[in-house]
Amino acid sequence: MQNGYAGKFLQVDLTGGVCSSFTIQEERLKKFIGGSSLAASLYLERFNLDADPLSAENPLMLMNGPLVGSGFPGSSRFAMAAKSPQTGIWGEAACGGNFGPELKRAGYDGIVITGKSPHPVILSITNNSAEISSAAYCWGKDIYETTDILKAPDKNIKVLAIGPAGENRVIFSAIANDKAHFIGRTGLGAVMGSKNLKAITARGNQAPGKANEEKYKEIFKAAIAEIKNSAFAESLHLMGSDAAMDLGMMTGDVPIKNWTVGEDFELSAKLSGPTLTETYLTKAHACSNCPVACKRVVAVKDGPFRTEEGPGPEYETCCTFGTMIMNSDLAAVIKANELCNRYGMDTISAGATIAVVMELYEKGIISLEAADHLDLAWGNMEAVMALLGKIARREGFGDILARGSVSAATHFGAGALDSVAHVKGLDLPMHDPRGFHGMGLAYMMSNRGACHLQHAAMGMEQGMVSWPQLFEMKEDYDGKTSQGKAQLVFDSENYGILGNSLSLCHYLLYCLKPETVRDAFNAITGFDFGFKDLLACGARDWTLKRGINNLLGITVKDDVLPKKILTVLTEGAAEGSVPDMKLLRDEYYAIRGLTTEGVVSKEKLLELGLPELKEKLYP
Amino acid sequence: MATHKAFTQEWLDAWKQKIAGSQEYKEIAKEWEGSVGLICNADPSKSIPNPVYLFTDYWHGDVRDFLVCDEAKVQTAKFIMTGDYARWKQVAKKELDATKALMQGKLKLKGDLTYVVRNVKTINKVIDLLTEVQTVWPDDV
Ligand code: SF4
Numbered sequence: 001m002q003n004g005y006a007g008k009f010l011q012v013d014l015t016g017g018v019c020s021s022f023t024i025q026e027e028r029l030k031k032f033i034g035g036s037s038l039a040a041s042l043y044l045e046r047f048n049l050d051a052d053p054l055s056a057e058n059p060l061m062l063m064n065g066p067l068v069g070s071g072f073p074g075s076s077r078f079a080m081a082a083k084s085p086q087t088g089i090w091g092e093a094a095c096g097g098n099f100g101p102e103l104k105r106a107g108y109d110g111i112v113i114t115g116k117s118p119h120p121v122i123l124s125i126t127n128n129s130a131e132i133s134s135a136a137y138c139w140g141k142d143i144y145e146t147t148d149i150l151k152a153p154d155k156n157i158k159v160l161a162i163g164p165a166g167e168n169r170v171i172f173s174a175i176a177n178d179k180a181h182f183i184g185r186t187g188l189g190a191v192m193g194s195k196n197l198k199a200i201t202a203r204g205n206q207a208p209g210k211a212n213e214e215k216y217k218e219i220f221k222a223a224i225a226e227i228k229n230s231a232f233a234e235s236l237h238l239m240g241s242d243a244a245m246d247l248g249m250m251t252g253d254v255p256i257k258n259w260t261v262g263e264d265f266e267l268s269a270k271l272s273g274p275t276l277t278e279t280y281l282t283k284a285h286a287c288s289n290c291p292v293a294c295k296r297v298v299a300v301k302d303g304p305f306r307t308e309e310g311p312g313p314e315y316e317t318c319c320t321f322g323t324m325i326m327n328s329d330l331a332a333v334i335k336a337n338e339l340c341n342r343y344g345m346d347t348i349s350a351g352a353t354i355a356v357v358m359e360l361y362e363k364g365i366i367s368l369e370a371a372d373h374l375d376l377a378w379g380n381m382e383a384v385m386a387l388l389g390k391i392a393r394r395e396g397f398g399d400i401l402a403r404g405s406v407s408a409a410t411h412f413g414a415g416a417l418d419s420v421a422h423v424k425g426l427d428l429p430m431h432d433p434r435g436f437h438g439m440g441l442a443y444m445m446s447n448r449g450a451c452h453l454q455h456a457a458m459g460m461e462q463g464m465v466s467w468p469q470l471f472e473m474k475e476d477y478d479g480k481t482s483q484g485k486a487q488l489v490f491d492s493e494n495y496g497i498l499g500n501s502l503s504l505c506h507y508l509l510y511c512l513k514p515e516t517v518r519d520a521f522n523a524i525t526g527f528d529f530g531f532k533d534l535l536a537c538g539a540r541d542w543t544l545k546r547g548i549n550n551l552l553g554i555t556v557k558d559d560v561l562p563k564k565i566l567t568v569l570t571e572g573a574a575e576g577s578v579p580d581m582k583l584l585r586d587e588y589y590a591i592r593g594l595t596t597e598g599v600v601s602k603e604k605l606l607e608l609g610l611p612e613l614k615e616k617l618y619p
Numbered sequence: 620m621a622t623h624k625a626f627t628q629e630w631l632d633a634w635k636q637k638i639a640g641s642q643e644y645k646e647i648a649k650e651w652e653g654s655v656g657l658i659c660n661a662d663p664s665k666s667i668p669n670p671v672y673l674f675t676d677y678w679h680g681d682v683r684d685f686l687v688c689d690e691a692k693v694q695t696a697k698f699i700m701t702g703d704y705a706r707w708k709q710v711a712k713k714e715l716d717a718t719k720a721l722m723q724g725k726l727k728l729k730g731d732l733t734y735v736v737r738n739v740k741t742i743n744k745v746i747d748l749l750t751e752v753q754t755v756w757p758d759d760v
Contacts, residue, residue: 231732232722239731246720246739265740463719475620476715 003211004524005064006109010130012123014195015056015115019130030527031609034065036079036092037541038155040548042112044613050550053085054169054194056116065503066525069104069208073223074508076100076288086171086187086404087425087449089549093188096287096505097181099202102158106204117196124200129391135198142342143176144501150201162201163344165392166193170402172349180295184346186426186448211526221518224510227291230511232464236294237284241274241315248274252435252574256323257565258355259421262572271322271330280334282309292507298334305335319430320351325358332381339385343392352427353405354384359419366414372397415429421564424449433565433579436461438485440579441588444559447545456496457489459510470495470514470531482580486587494538501537540608547600547613556598559585622753628672628687630754637684637748645680648741652678656696662704666757698730713750716743
């Protein structure tokens with residue numbers, strides 16, 4: 001363990017109840033680095049892409065990157081990946097917290113889980129060994145209860161768990177690390193549930209080594225100084241990710257009333273980061289080794305939405321359970337967040353799905369009877385709380401919603417689909433592409449469906465970062481222009497994906513100089529990568545996942561923005577503006593090396609060193 | 620329309636007048652309390668031989684003192700924003716958004732960042748009104 005990697009991966013066959021390990025050659029690590037990139041390369045090589053996402057055949061993978069466990073700021077992230085039950089294509093999500101570093105201390109760079117246990121189980125990993133045991137005592141319990149039970153013998157045990165939503169295969173169910181950090185998107189909680197795997201625990205005591213300790217110390221100091229000097233980091237520490245709310249309302253970034261309203265300053269003032277800080281914040285919390293500490297710990301002490309002290313909502317959640325459904329009560333957002341956390345559901349898709357049914361209810365497409373007599377009027381938070389429980393337990397109307405927004409809308413008639421804002425089946429994150437056309441393209445082309453974290457388009461287009469050392473970029477972009485945005489998205493994907501492969505939090509990617517990131521990677525791994533090599537890894541990752549998606553049937557017909565986003569707003573900063581989908585896509589395809597059908601070209605596959613994928617795409 | 624040399628008292632007075640005359644500003648800034656000190660670092664190559672210190676004071680939609688001042692006075696402000704000449708010029712011409720400049724570290728803020736974020740609309744309006752002042756920049760002369 002002298003190069004950031006633990007040196008082996010855990011293989012778990014839940015059908016046979018067998019755990020073993022395998023290694024990966026350095027050459028492959030240099031190509032894919034870590035995280036979901038490495039997972040995608042294993043997926044293509046070893047697994048049946050046609051497998052049903054909720055079948056025993058679909059593997060669930062968890063991967064660290066080389067920075068995890070190094071102590072470098074923001075390097076606690078790990079990725080999980082599988083074919084997604086929500087989208088039917090490549091699915092992945094990442095989170096911070098402390099599980100990744102602990103897994104590495106326990107001796108593993110990642111886990112590949114296959115098969116299905118005949119009964120609910122827990123996978124426990126301790127210093128180079130793993131054990132499968134019965135989960136009978138915590139199956140059916142929520143995530144907070146499960147985590148408390150599993151940590152009871154030793155509070156230093158790190159827990160990854162699903163809740164009732166994952167057990168019941170709600171297709172947007174999540175996986176939680178120590179209650180506060182979520183593998184939220186693409187429904188990987190349902191994949192874990194389909195394998196009867198309730199939780200994974202890790203405990204280890206082997207500190208990962210670095211190739212060049214002395215050099216690393218210098219770089220670490222520089223990184224801390226850069227963070228201290230960053231107003232962006234300060235805003236995250238003071239106000240959390242919800243610091244974005246006030247500014248977002250000014251720039252047209254915040255979606256309102258299921259993407260139909262362009263501006264509502266009264267609403268954002270009640271839901272913003274400063275308001276959260278002044279009202280319900282009890283303390284800031286950090287992922288392992290992060291000096292920024294953007295995570296919120298909150299408590300609602302009284303009123304109908306009382307909660308115990310616990311993890312607070314992110315910006316996205318303040319939108320999905322706030323602006324999107326016309327709720328201005330921050331306490332209710334906190335309560336909805338707590339319920340999603342306990343049941344184990346992605347707060348973006350859960351809230352977005354509820355926003356869709358509220359719109360359909362207003363239009364008379366869903367009746368009071370069809371909604372199990374819940375009054376789905378905008379902002380009715382009692383109904384929202386009840387609905388969240390019904391979704392997690394798949395009861396009545398909740399069972400329809402548990403299949404996701406696209407399926408739920410389809411259930412209520414083809415016209416209802418226009419109420420859903422999704423790309424490739426994944427609900428849009430809470431940044432409106434009408435104010436930022438580059439974000440629209442990034443949503444269209446993200447390999448897991450609409451995503452704000454598979455690239456750094458937001459940082460670049462909204463002017464939060466300046467990286468002239470990496471590629472040509474402007475100091476300021478006009479958000480409401482489509483021309484030229486393809487290059488921005490291409491560059492931002494390559495660097496953003498690289499951050500994911502390294503397992504570096506994007507907030508830190510925004511705060512740190514690219515030189516510092518590059519030098520930390522080289523000092524830890526002993527590799528000698530320049531910016532060009534690093535960006536090539538980002539490009540390779542994107543292309544590999546696109547190729548996998550091509551094999552799963554994705555073509556140009558899927559690279560589209562939803563009708564919601566192609567409909568103009570009549571007020572606010574994004575008024576009158578919609579992304580020029582065709583222009584964005586045509587320019588992007590040319591830069592990315594995609595055919596007019598949206599398939600990765602042979603030349604591009606060879607250029608990026610993906611001959612195995614070429615064999616499969618062009619047999 | 621009269622033009623004013625940047626960073627002079629006349630220029631500040633013209634800016635103050637624009638703000639005081641804006642009904643929209645009065646509405647947006649009704650919650651804002653307190654002064655903002657602006658420091659432009661010296662840049663002899665751009666005809667700024669010494670640092671420039673400006674003191675601007677706002678109170679619930681009204682405007683109070685707008686002064687070219689000394690360092691001691693600027694340090695009494697509730698918020699202090701510091702930056703290089705080139706950045707201030709970009710901000711004043713709306714070529715660079717002030718909030719983005721803060722996030723990118725192109726301008727530095729001393730003071731309560733939470734308050735500034737909450738009142739970002741007020742700040743943007745003040746800058747918008749500055750763009751309406753016909754300004755002559757020292758390095759353009
Ligand atoms: S900035 Fe926030 S999310 Fe990122 S590593 Fe730090 S605490 Fe975690």
